[in-house]
Amino acid sequence: MAGSKYAYVRNFELPDPLLPGTFMVFRLDGHSFHRFSDEHGFTKPNDIRALELMDHAAKDLMEQHSDIVLAFGESDEFSFLLRKSAALYNRRQSKIISTLTSQFTSSYVFRWSSYFPDCPLKYPPSFDGRLVLYPSAREIRDYYSWRQTDTHINNLYNTTFWALVQQGGESTTQAHATLKGTVSKQKHEILFSRFQVNYNALDARFRKGSTLVREEISEQSLPTTEELPPTQDLPPSETAAPSPIRMRGRKKPRTTIVVLHCDIIKDDFWDTRPEILSDD
Ligand SMILES: Nc1nc2c(ncn2[C@@H]2O[C@H](COP(=O)(O)OP(=O)(O)OP(=O)(O)O)[C@@H](O)[C@H]2O)c(=O)[nH]1
Ligand SMILES: [Mg+2]
Secondary structure (H helix, E strand, O other), rough: OOOOOOOHHHHHHHOOOOOOOEEEEEEEEEEOOOHHHHHHOOOOOOOHHHHHHHHHHHHHHHHHHOOOOEEEEEEOOOEEEEOOOHHHHEEHHHHHHHHHHHHHHHHHHHHHHOOOOOOOOOOOOOOEEEEEEEEOOHHHHHHHHHHHOOOOHHHHHHHHHHOOOOOOOOHHHHHHHHOOOOHHHHHHHHHHHOOOOHHHHHHHHHHHHHEEEEEEEOHHHOOOHOOOOHHHOOHHHHHHHHOOHHHOOOOOEEEEEEEEOOOOOOOOHHHOHHHHOOOO
């Protein structure tokens, strides 16, 4: 059927396919979260509620897209790795970036009140999204090492900075001046000698960020068919959820998404999970 005389404008929409057989890294970053965190009273330097909310939105995104094999988050950002063979939205770039950014943002807002029950949103938060293609495992390893190194540098600085301000009574200007030109070892020393803080003993979540991976569920931990509640007794929203409980009669999912706070720079993390960087 011929379109209307206006339909030719469609031809101006150019295809934007991504190179096949390459790793995609999709990174989101909170827009103006310096202001957003201030307006919503985030704890300094790290707000556990805000970090857990980010993790939850990232987990939601992984549940929606099985091509995401890894996610790493710190502060107001998350980096998702999609397998080389990912075929979502026919690898159309703007479709992927816009949909994933929107889904993550929507989850963040949807779950906000669970993490900040006493603090209603003052305005809608937003995130930017970008996608970078990498040809090999080497760049992916270096990419994630880059992000985790950044986590370390920022967290050590922020932890020392806020100790100087909150416990040391320095103004923010003074604290900046105190830290100017200091190397990592000196920040450790300031924390230890002035505030009795052993940086390496602080919560690994703050020092290492959050790493989300899929882990196999052992067959024993899955409910047997006899233990499952009758599907028809569940409300519609529950029957739609992709959890083992609702999978009656269908193939049970073999994996679950876990949140880790571990080193991802050294080989161990990758050696024990070869599927993340596989050529599939
Ligand atoms: N207090 C507090 N602030 C946080 C926390 N996580 C993120 N932030 C804030 O979010 C900012 C994130 O840094 P950026 O992404 O570089 O800055 P931004 O203001 O979001 O700016 P754009 O990303 O360029 O839009 C930090 O500088 C903090 O101000 C937190 O746990 N506690
Ligand atoms: Mg930001």
